[in-house]
Amino acid sequence: xxxxxxxxxxxxxxxxxxxxxxxxxxxxxxxxxxxxxxxxxxxxxxxxxxxxxxxxxxxxxxxxxxxxxxxxxxxxxxxxxxxxxxxxxxxxxxxxxxxxxxxxxxxxxxxxxxxxxxxxxxxxxxxxxxxxxxxxxxxxxxxxxxxxxxxxxxxxxxxxxxxxxxxxxxxxxxx
Amino acid sequence: xxxxxxxxxxxxxxxxxxxxxxxxxxxxxxxxxxxxxxxxxxxxxxxxxxxxxxxxxxxxxxxxxxxxxxxxxxxxxxxxxxxxxxxxxxxxxxxxxxxxxxxxxxxxxxxxxxxxxxxxxxxxxxxxxxxxxxxxxxxxxxxxxxxxxxxxxxxxxxxxxxxxxxxxxxxxxxxxxxxxxxxxxxxxxxxxxxxxxxxxxxxxxxxxxxxxxxxxxxxxxxxxxxxxxxxxxxxxxxxxxxxxxxxxxxx
Numbered sequence: 001x002x003x004x005x006x007x008x009x010x011x012x013x014x015x016x017x018x019x020x021x022x023x024x025x026x027x028x029x030x031x032x033x034x035x036x037x038x039x040x041x042x043x044x045x046x047x048x049x050x051x052x053x054x055x056x057x058x059x060x061x062x063x064x065x066x067x068x069x070x071x072x073x074x075x076x077x078x079x080x081x082x083x084x085x086x087x088x089x090x091x092x093x094x095x096x097x098x099x100x101x102x103x104x105x106x107x108x109x110x111x112x113x114x115x116x117x118x119x120x121x122x123x124x125x126x127x128x129x130x131x132x133x134x135x136x137x138x139x140x141x142x143x144x145x146x147x148x149x150x151x152x153x154x155x156x157x158x159x160x161x162x163x164x165x166x167x168x169x170x171x172x173x174x175x
Numbered sequence: 176x177x178x179x180x181x182x183x184x185x186x187x188x189x190x191x192x193x194x195x196x197x198x199x200x201x202x203x204x205x206x207x208x209x210x211x212x213x214x215x216x217x218x219x220x221x222x223x224x225x226x227x228x229x230x231x232x233x234x235x236x237x238x239x240x241x242x243x244x245x246x247x248x249x250x251x252x253x254x255x256x257x258x259x260x261x262x263x264x265x266x267x268x269x270x271x272x273x274x275x276x277x278x279x280x281x282x283x284x285x286x287x288x289x290x291x292x293x294x295x296x297x298x299x300x301x302x303x304x305x306x307x308x309x310x311x312x313x314x315x316x317x318x319x320x321x322x323x324x325x326x327x328x329x330x331x332x333x334x335x336x337x338x339x340x341x342x343x344x345x346x347x348x349x350x351x352x353x354x355x356x357x358x359x360x361x362x363x364x365x366x367x368x369x370x371x372x373x374x375x376x377x378x379x380x381x382x383x384x385x386x387x388x389x390x391x392x393x394x395x396x397x398x399x400x401x402x403x404x405x406x407x408x409x410x411x412x413x414x415x416x417x418x419x420x421x422x423x424x425x426x
Contacts, residue, residue: 018244025240026232033230040402043236047243048384048398054247055388063207065214069221073187076224077196080189085383104228111225133188134223140190158188159181162219 021050024068027107028075035079035137042079049078080137118165126161129154178202179209186213187220246397339364339409339417346417347371347409349394353421357403360421361395362387364409368394371411375404383410 025046032042053059053074060070106112119127125147132138132146144151179199185191186199203210339349339362349364362373368387373396375382387394387409408418 018241021240021243025237026229027224029232029236030227030230031224034227039230039233042230043232043239044402047236047239050240050243051246052385054243058204061210063214064203064210064217066218066221069217070214072221072224073189073217076189077186077191081193082382106225107227107229108225111222115222115226130188130223133190134220135227137189140185155181155185155190158190159184162184162187162216165222166219 020067020071024071027068028071030107031072031076032079034135035076035083041082045079045082046075049075052078083137084139115165122161122164126157126164129157130161130165133158178206179212183209183212183216184220187216334361335422337419337421339407339419341417342408342415343411347394349409349417351407351419351421353407353423355424357421357423360398360404360407362398362407362409364394366392366394368409371409371416373398374408374410374415376406376408377402377404 028046028049029042032045033039036042036045050071053071060067064070119130122130128147129143132143133140138146140151140154143154147154179186179202182191182195182199186196191199199209199213203213334352334354336350336352339347339351347364347366347368349362349368352361352363353359360375364371364387367389370386372386373384375384375398384396384398387396403423404421406418406420408415410416
């Protein structure tokens with residue numbers, strides 16, 4: 001992997017891992033903070049994830065695509081693991097989370113506006129599943145229980161929602 | 176396993192457990208098509224992160240992030256010597272090889288692998304610090320002083336160590352090294368740690384840091400952000416197999 005392979009860097013050369021960490025640190029912290037709701041816990045989570053990835057020489061390969069997206073998914077997955085573990089400090093979620101308004105600083109306000117429009121264009125079932133999964137940190141079974149449907153149905157809705165979100169983004173760029 | 180299918184989207188949205196994700200990663204490592212699908216799903220999901228509220232990380236976090244490469248350098252330097260092919264080069268070069276050779280000689284003369292490993296750790300840490308200092312001459316004096324202090328803490332004994340005490344039998348033979356200020360923990364177990372996990376207990380609760388890293392003859396794990404845990408334990412499921420209680424300064 002070109003992105004995170006520690007052994008690929010010579011002493012004194014610019015470290016691609018360090019560069020990626022610095023470029024995305026605040027964003028990764030924001031993602032972890034949204035899951036864990038605790039500054040110290042979220043900071044530890046990000047650092048532990050980055051250490052874990054660095055220890056694994058094959059963690060990311062260029063053909064996988066965006067390093068930023070990979071890091072966000074890794075940090076968020078680790079944060080959710082900690083939240084859902086029996087020894088987790090709390091079981092809190094964000095029951096009433098709504099997409100923030102214009103008065104709240106966002107990770108990427110321009111992209112957030114596109115996401116908001118794309119979400120609004122989704123069928124209600126898909127939008128609801130996506131909001132519960134990503135912004136309310138629900139598990140697949142929790143979403144299925146809350147919507148009184150099966151986990152398989154939720155899974156299919158989420159896959160379709162992500163594909164539509166992508167297509168909406170492409171249309172926005174073309175227009 | 177079969178191709179990843181819609182599990183790629185579930186992974187990207189945080190809806191799979193660690194074992195399911197590990198299975199996906201193993202498959203993706205040998206299947207370019209699925210690796211690209213995982214990446215595409217992550218790219219799509221990452222768009223959703225754009226709409227999350229921005230949270231400002233602390234200066235302490237940024238400093239610890241800045242120190243990560245050095246933490247990893249120390250970890251790599253503390254690894255026991257492994258057989259290498261002709262012409263192979265260790266990451267830290269001659270200084271590390273000297274430190275590891277010294278540790279190996281200690282091991283043979285004392286016949287105590289763990290003790291030699293501990294001694295080798297201190298020398299290797301010093302070697303890592305030296306290599307780092309030589310290669311970062313352009314950094315500010317303040318940054319360099321901070322890094323030197325970190326290395327110096329490892330190399331010059333500003334840390335304590337306590338043996339792991341068996342909670343059940345059989346228990347692993349090992350030690351816990353810890354910063355006197357409680358800022359980091361380094362656990363070493365002689366031989367194999369098997370499936371044991373490292374857990375740190377603090378007033379806020381118990382945290383599982385996963386399995387130790389198995390190296391030739393020893394298993395280790397370095398936790399850079401330990402926050403003065405009261406108890407360090409190796410757990411098999413929910414059972415404490417061995418534990419230790421560090422004694423920090425000011426306690």
